[in-house]
Amino acid sequence: MLRVETIETIKSTVPVLEVHGKEITKRFYQMMFTHHPELLNVFNHANQKQGRQQTALANAVYxxxxxxxxLEAILPVVKQIAHKHRSLGVKAEHYPIVGQYLLAAIKDVLGDAATDDILQAWAEAYGVIADVFMxxxxxxxxxxxxxEGGWPSFRAFRVERKVKESEVITSFYLVPDDGKAIAAFEPGQYVSVKIEIPGESHTHIRQYSLSGAPGRPYYRISVKREDxxxxxxxxxxxxxxxxxIEEGEILWLSAPAGEFTLDRTDTRPxxxxxxxxGLTPMISMLDTLVETDPKRxxxxxxxxRNGNVHAMKAHVEEIAAQHPQVSVSWCYEQPTELxxxxxxxxxxxxxxxxxxxxxxxxxxxxFYxxxxxxxxxxxxxxxxxxxIMASDIHYEFFGPAGDLEQPSETGEAEVSRQR
Known part of the structure; x- marks a missing residue:
């Protein structure tokens, strides 16, 4: 438990974090990667360059x-981040490193305003928060x-099939290379894929939603090519x-993870x-619903954008044709003449x-x-x-968590823009 004095000191820094939070987290990552470049094998480099990781961390610290x-009030967020950490391979030994450079970044950005009392309070608070995460x-x-069928870190999977779903999305059907069983998952969850790209200094890890129903002898991910x-x-x-990556090649996967899952106890529509x-976790949920709860x-x-990039349309329409309780609607931003x-x-x-x-x-x-x-x-x-009640609204960020309440820098109207 934190001392009352520590809590009061941390609370006093909230306005400062609101103003300087992103600057602190940007400096934190610079310092940490300079002294521990091996951690670049864990973090998403693209999110770093785009500032998404820094923003997500700043929001979490705030x-x-x-x-x-x-702290129980932020437990749902902690669990969401912990799922990502587990899927990436973040371990307990990483937390002292993070703590060291987070405090150093606070001192570096705030200068004399970061007094010894403030730094000590944050050191104590970080220790408590890190213990919760660990x-x-x-x-x-x-x-x-x-x-059953589980594993702790990364496991070799073979690409059994590679299927082009649209001009920009391709599905990979993945089976365990050791021929053993695979872990179950909840519709909406994701796996991390670890890739070593020739010529790159560090490995790359990306999360991809599982785009099929549980219970198959394979996992399926459907990946958009980001040109x-x-x-x-x-x-x-x-x-x-x-x-x-072609059929027969190996990809390394984490076990399924994620808090964005279909509530199967809810009997409502x-x-x-x-x-x-973003349709990938929805396909998993749809397939699961018609198989396990056909009356719902x-x-x-x-x-x-248009039919050329619309993946799995025929699959969804076939489900709707066979299951009268399913209705489908499509919105195209820039439809083709066809x-x-x-x-x-x-x-x-x-x-x-x-x-x-x-x-x-x-x-x-x-609503999902x-x-x-x-x-x-x-x-x-x-x-x-x-x-719609907040408790009935469920959503998933691809990448670091953001804040849906903040105005969009690219315009609120862009509701159908492809990711």
């Missing part, structure tokens, strides 16, 4: 400071290894997977909404609340969504404007 006297993650590692666009560099891992490659009403809504001629979509442009109200039969449902951050921000606002 939340911890603001709730230092009631305890939860130790249990997660143990559960990952002990479950360079609008000043953004191409995705090294996604391009490598699309161009270099389900609304699944996705944008771009499902509304499946997907936004894509899309228009075939009537391949129900709405042109962006998803908005008036249209959602015409295709979703009831507000008394569980995933996609680009601007898409999710706009959708989150629309659902709240409609009066």
């Amino acid at each position: 939340a911890a400071a603001a709730n230092i006297d009631k 305890g939860i993650e130790a249990e997660m590692y143990e559960n990952a290894e002990r479950q 360079a666009i609008e000043g953004r560099p191409a995705g090294k891992v996604s391009v490598y997977l699309h161009e270099q 389900v609304v699944l909404i996705s944008g771009g490659v 009403q499902v509304t499946f809504i997907h936004a894509a 899309d228009k001629a075939e009537g391949a979509f129900q709405k042109e442009g962006f998803i908005d609340l008036p249209w959602l109200q015409t295709v979703i039969p009831t507000r008394d449902a569980g 969504f995933c996609g680009p951050v601007p898409f999710m921000k706009a959708l989150n606002r629309a659902l709240k404007d409609w009066g």
